[in-house]
Amino acid sequence: MKRWGITIPFFDRTMAESKELVTELPGLGYTDAWSAEVSGTDGFVPLALAADWAPALRLGSAIIPVSTRGPGLLAMSAATLADLAPERFVLGIGASSPVIVERWNAGEFVKPYARTRDTLRFLRKALAGEKVTERYETFEVKGFRLERAPKVPPKIVLAALRPRMLGLAAREADGAITNWLSPQDVRTVRAELGPETELIARLFVCVSEDAEKVRKLGRRMLAAYLTVPVYAAFHDWLGRGEVLRPMHEAWAAGDRKGALDAIPDEVVDALIVHGDAATCRARIEEYVANGLTTPVLAPIATGEVPMAQAVRDLAPAASTSSPAG
Structure with a gap:
């Protein structure tokens, strides 16, 4: 299945203002909607809304930091989304950064690789409904069990930028998420992952000829x-x-x-992908040709093309039809 994702919420509107456009996405050819979590919306609520507004979409978080929530709370949030969107939710987790973890969330950004690995291993057990009592390298859990485990545990993918984390994603997770790379860079990343692991990347796109x-x-x-x-x-x-x-x-x-x-x-x-909409779509296809499984577009408004029109014009369906403005 060819995947073509979009970032929600959209840059020019709140999630509360996004229902109509989110509802359009499957008909435009989008297969996925992915949230983020930096300093705007959290990573889960937009996906919960989209689960109801567009039941055909696969939903993913890119990413939830592993050090801004406790392991149990992270498992509860993931289980809730997995229940709302059975077999359609993908939990993306990652180390994040010292600014987000320490300066903004009063956490500790230590041993990011180990914390991500330990959280992945804990979530595998917790989301399968197991009772977890285990001392990991970076934290300890005593007697945690989800009150309501999801019938189908969600897939878990890791934010990964370099060989060590990419290797962990290939060995123990269901995929890898990366960011800020060129089509040619995809080949470098893919070589570390191997041919079978899903590779997801957020691509920043400006529909502009300026x-x-x-x-x-x-x-x-x-x-x-x-x-x-x-x-x-x-x-x-x-x-x-x-x-x-x-x-x-x-x-x-x-x-x-x-x-x-x-x-x-x-x-x-x-x-950064830019040009008219057809040029942008062709550039995105270069990423896919070089090994990107799931492009997740993040359209950036420049004032020339309204956001809703950019979302429509960048969709796969736009290459064969002319959506209404």
Whole structure:
């Protein structure tokens, strides 16, 4: 089955304002809707709403941090979604970042690989209805059992950027989620995962033919992400260490404008999909051809094309028909 996902909520509206557009998604050819969890909506409520509004969609979280909730609460939330959307919910978890875990949620960002691995192993048992009493490397659980385990445990996928976590996703999870990569980078990631593991990636898309406007916006987005240590390491591994060095040096010196200016056009063009809708769809297909199983589009409004129209124009059905505006 060819998958084609979208990010919810949409950038220009709240989830409460999204019902009509979410309801349209299956008819447009979208197969998946994936949430995020940073500082906007939480990762579960949008999926609970979408489960009712669009029963044909597969629903996934990309991602729920493993250190901002206790293991038991995370299992309860996942079980609730699995009950609302049987066999349609995919739980995406990951280490997240020190900013989100420590500065914003008063947690501890320690041993991110081990915490993710331990949470995955705990969730496998808990969501299967087992009573869990176990000391893991990063936490201990004593006597936890879900009051109502889901009839069908959800699949679990891991946020993974480099070989160690990608290897864990391939061995013990049902897939991997990645972010901020080019079509060519997909081949590098796929080589670590192997051919069978599902690979999911959020792709930032601007339906705009104003390349300079997109690049200006893209530089702000890229600087915010690629200066985070885990993403800096990811792009070092992908081979962009030297080309991004001037950005990192300017950022470290407190020169934010200099950091933005130091990001070359070719990096923005590699990591952000832009152009008219047909060009964007063709670019997304390049990701798929190189081994991406599930593209999850994140359309970004630039003011030229309304968000609802961009969602419709980027859909698989748009390549063969002309949806209403």
